[in-house]
Amino acid sequence: MEEGKEFGKGWISGTASVSLAVIGLMAVFCFHFPSYLTIPDVRAFYPVPWIRLALHLVLVSAFLLGLTSVMLRHNKTLGMVGMGIVAIAALLGGSRVEIDESLQDDFYLGLDYALLILIVYSLIFIPMEKLFGRLKQSVFRDGWRLDATYFFISTMLVQLTTYLTLKPAFVLFSWAQFPAVQEVVRSQPSLLQFFEIMLLADLVQYWVHRLFHQIPWLWKFHAVHHSAEVMDWMAGNRLHLVDLALTRGLIYIPSFILGFDEFPMYAYIVFVSLHSVFIHANLGFHLGWWRYIFATPQFHHWHHGAEEEAIDKNFAVHFPVLDMIFGTFFMPGKRWPKSYGVHNETVPRSFLKQLFYPFTRTKRSDL
Numbered sequence: 131m132e133e134g135k136e137f138g139k140g141w142i143s144g145t146a147s148v149s150l151a152v153i154g155l156m157a158v159f160c161f162h163f164p165s166y167l168t169i170p171d172v173r174a175f176y177p178v179p180w181i182r183l184a185l186h187l188v189l190v191s192a193f194l195l196g197l198t199s200v201m202l203r204h205n206k207t208l209g210m211v212g213m214g215i216v217a218i219a220a221l222l223g224g225s226r227v228e229i230d231e232s233l234q235d236d237f238y239l240g241l242d243y244a245l246l247i248l249i250v251y252s253l254i255f256i257p258m259e260k261l262f263g264r265l266k267q268s269v270f271r272d273g274w275r276l277d278a279t280y281f282f283i284s285t286m287l288v289q290l291t292t293y294l295t296l297k298p299a300f301v302l303f304s305w306a307q308f309p310a311v312q313e314v315v316r317s318q319p320s321l322l323q324f325f326e327i328m329l330l331a332d333l334v335q336y337w338v339h340r341l342f343h344q345i346p347w348l349w350k351f352h353a354v355h356h357s358a359e360v361m362d363w364m365a366g367n368r369l370h371l372v373d374l375a376l377t378r379g380l381i382y383i384p385s386f387i388l389g390f391d392e393f394p395m396y397a398y399i400v401f402v403s404l405h406s407v408f409i410h411a412n413l414g415f416h417l418g419w420w421r422y423i424f425a426t427p428q429f430h431h432w433h434h435g436a437e438e439e440a441i442d443k444n445f446a447v448h449f450p451v452l453d454m455i456f457g458t459f460f461m462p463g464k465r466w467p468k469s470y471g472v473h474n475e476t477v478p479r480s481f482l483k484q485l486f487y488p489f490t491r492t493k494r495s496d497l
């Protein structure tokens with residue numbers, strides 16, 4: 131007989147145990163291989179003693195949650211796996227691994243960055259979704275493993291994605307940079323520059339996004355993003371790497387030409403990542419008239435709606451006014467979509483199959 135997943139059955143504690151144990155084990159790997167698993171520019175800023183303490187607490191919590199699951203659940207697998215991973219992390223040195231100082235920085239994966247973002251975002255968004263969630267759903271809902279895979283792969287590939295974002299503008303548009311123009315741009319207050327970056331980025335994003343919907347070949351890359359059937363703070367990570375690289379590379383071009391200051395640029399990078407998590411999150415906010423000015427979960431959830439009326443609507447990610455201007459705005463009162471996902475198309479459900487999905491032969495219109 132299949133055991134339940136509700137509270138008190140040991141499934142939540144078991145899954146939380148495995149998740150925390152995996153996070154802890156990955157942090158132990160970061161301590162062992164800082165050269166290959168941490169970002170060179172940020173290594174020096176880490177408060178290592180505090181990280182060791184946090185890692186210790188994570189491993190202890192994972193162990194205790196595993197134990198809880200073993201006691202509550204008839205099937206002991208989850209709890210045992212959680213405790214087993216904690217044991218491996220402990221055998222590998224746990225929070226006491228010595229750091230090898232001989233570092234290289236030619237090639238690295240941002241595992242440290244992924245863990246940091248995961249911790250910060252889960253601390254912000256999990257309680258928010260519990261308090262203000264539109265739908266009652268678990269953090270470990272259907273498809274969470276796939277979204278977590280996307281999260282880890284695209285975040286760890288930060289060196290590659292940064293290169294693919296910056297390089298095309300540099301190679302193709304260096305001729306379009308004029309020092310006199312850039313000086314005027316940089317002489318503006320940072321806040322104004324920030325809003326200009328946001329507006330330009332969303333304007334480019336709007337059209338790139340719309341083309342991803344309208345050109346059948348491009349759609350197959352973007353269908354991966356729309357294959358999410360549950361919306362929450364993790365769902366937005368489901369983006370094909372080509373979709374991610376192409377969109378970011380094109381968005382960066384106007385900002386590169388105009389040469390904004392570093393501070394508003396970095397502020398925008400932090401903001402856009404938070405805002406995109408926010409608009410996918412399971413949050414029942416309506417925010418009054420603000421929702422016409424600024425993209426809210428309701429606005430972007432309609433973009434993901436599975437029903438006919440939601441198709442090809444709300445392409446903007448910051449400013450709904452872009453959709454009003456270009457005729458694609460859709461936000462019917464306080465109504466929300468009934469379900470999410472792709473209309474009349476079956477997108478595979480594993481990372482690798484989705485990676486190759488755009489190169490397979492089914493078309494949107496065939497189905």
Ligand SMILES: [Zn+2]
Nearest residue numbers: 339343352433
């Ligand atoms: Zn879309």
Ligand SMILES: [Zn+2]
Nearest residue numbers: 355366410430
């Ligand atoms: Zn989305």
